[in-house]
Amino acid sequence: MMKPDVTKFFDEPTNTFSYVVADPETKKCAVVDSVLNFDPNSGRTSKTGADEIIAFVREQGLSVEWVLETHVHADHLSAAPYIQEALGGRLGIGDQITVVQDTFGKLFNAGSEFERDGSQFDVLFKDGDAFSVGNIKAHVLHTPGHTPACMTYVIGDAGFVGDTLFMPDYGTARCDFPGGDAATLFASVRKIFALPDETRLFMCHDYKAPGRDTYAWETTVAEEKAHNIHVHTGVSVDEFVGWRTSRDKTLDMPRLILPSVQVNMRAGHLPPAEDNGTRYLKIPLDAL
Template identity: 70%
Template sequence: MTQQPIVTHFFDEPTNTYSYVVQDPASKHCAIIDSVLDFDYAAGRTDTTSADQILDFISEQQLTVDWILETHVHADHLSAAPYLQQKTGAKLGIGEHIKTVQDTFGKAFNAGTEFARDGSQFDRLFSDGDQFTIGELQAEVLHTPGHTPACLTYVIGNAAFVGDTLFMPDFGTARCDFPGGDARILYQSIQKVFALPDTTRLFMCHDYKAPGRDEYAFETTVAEEKQANIHVGGGKTEDEFVKMRTERDATLNMPRLILPSVQINMRAGQMPPAEDNQQRYLKIPLNLF
């Protein structure tokens, strides 16, 4: 029988981000997926309110955190992974192709030799097909690039956490116009997700309330996505998807927090090193993206 993890969601409305605690009901061990560090861009101030809500839940449920997992290097919110790791002692994991993302954005932000581009900021770099455990729960990694080169889907029992690969069926799919993105590769990655059992529960990293829908949503199934996803469901071909995705991406603005998010998240959520006045700074590359 397929294992059924207990999944608890946490929603950050300012960034439309869902974070998850995935719990093994047999052992009270858990993982945290796609955490959020609150950020006031205008003031340049961070806050741990969202992460503390997760920690409070873990404390109340008396859970042990085995893993802090990232589905990819997020471009729309800051990760709270270092703060959560400090509080829990859990291992931090991401896809092995983080090295590609680090190389690309390390150059873009002129990060210098102090910035290691080998993924060493993380405890585990996952490859496609890798397996790991959360207590007694079995988990498998699918490499699902296209939105970014390093995107992963974590398949944990009968649940899969797809990052930005898919959205709810009425909203579609993720953009592919960031450096290293590729619409054709995203289509192929989605087919890997669609090959999971139809009853597999799919958990979104974001929701933006599609037109006509009043409530935020975060969970669907493989069967529902295959049938009804407005971008890739209903038997749409790869060429149809690539044409739609490319034309749509050309109309989109850059995410509001992409510049601070990427240069922090490529460091596993760590801030850039302090300068000689002991102050840390974020860079804003002009006319680059």
């Protein structure tokens, strides 16, 4: 397998990793899971993290072919439209985005002007779809369970797993969001485990597992299969579903879930301005 250059960018307030994935031969690249900075106390957005990515791409002489989202994130706002406007590229996500848009479009009473057909994105990937970054072949795995639209992008020897997996000492994603399902997540993990053992896996988040003082973002299929505390080889689906379901019942909702989903279901675009020229994010009361 060809080996892309992978450069990580970390947003500590949301514990999110974004990546620039580049073909060193052609200098073509993809940007994966970018972050729009958001202060929930003031309602202000900023583009500090996205500007860092843009500066890096320009300094390295790279050309963006893809701006990729692994799923509709519930913990940070996407900067995909800002990245795309500055650098170009096609914006892609899994085709089950339509399920997420329908569910949350109703929750936020988004109205008929909010299209629920995924048309805010340029490409809606299906399981098994192939694409390329420069001369590096890539393909897509549909890996639902955390959300219905979760995708893993395998670019050369590098897999970008979104929230499906965390580092081996931290485990797996929660499955209690609308459309989530623990048994489905288990099957998705097994699809990732079917990749070659040497496949590099890049996390979307890290929260420092107990006993670990530094952030970590890269592992391999072999390491996950051997050591993932929730789904290592030998764990049964029943064992995992029982533990994951019990664990999820104890978890609070992510701090930024309400602003994040409203923006990310729109491909990172903020809600349209109202008649006073101001944009608003809604907080549905007693609905979640």
